[in-house]
Amino acid sequence: MPESPLTKQCDECGSVYRASKSQMAALCPECAHYLYGYPNCAHEFEHGRCVLCHWDGSVSDYVKTLKSGNAPVDTEFPDKSGSRDGCPSRPPHHLASGAALGGSAKRSKLGS
Numbered sequence: 579m580p581e582s583p584l585t586k587q588c589d590e591c592g593s594v595y596r597a598s599k600s601q602m603a604a605l606c607p608e609c610a611h612y613l614y615g616y617p618n619c620a621h622e623f624e625h626g627r628c629v630l631c632h633w634d635g636s637v638s639d640y641v642k643t644l645k646s647g648n649a650p651v652d653t654e655f656p657d658k659s660g661s662r663d664g665c666p667s668r669p670p671h672h673l674a675s676g677a678a679l680g681g682s683a684k685r686s687k688l689g690s
């Protein structure tokens with residue numbers, strides 16, 4: 579007979595956790611802490627699983643980045659160098675004007 583029937587699976591890390599230990603409906607205390615700032619469980623691991631919240635130590639990639647302090651930044655190109663090869667934008671020469679020759683050469687043959 580399981581000690582705690584109210585175990586859920588974390589949406590973030592996929593670990594099973596004890597629902598009564600987490601403030602979030604679908605997140606283990608660990609993920610709820612790093613994602614939303616809820617108080618974390620003071621994990622006490624035994625045989626690879628926290629005896630308090632049943633978290634098994636799984637960490638999603640996203641939470642892993644949060645833990646390491648390297649939160650993903652939004653800036654795509656941090657170094658935006660303004661000078662790109664020093665090529666002034668010069669419009670191409672258009673020689674089309676005034677080159678119209680002839681027009682319509684009318685050949686009127688008067689055959690009589």
Ligand SMILES: [Zn+2]
Pocket residue numbers: 588589590591592593605606607608609610636
């Ligand atoms: Zn989790």
Ligand SMILES: [Zn+2]
Pocket residue numbers: 607619620621622628629630631632633
């Ligand atoms: Zn725990």
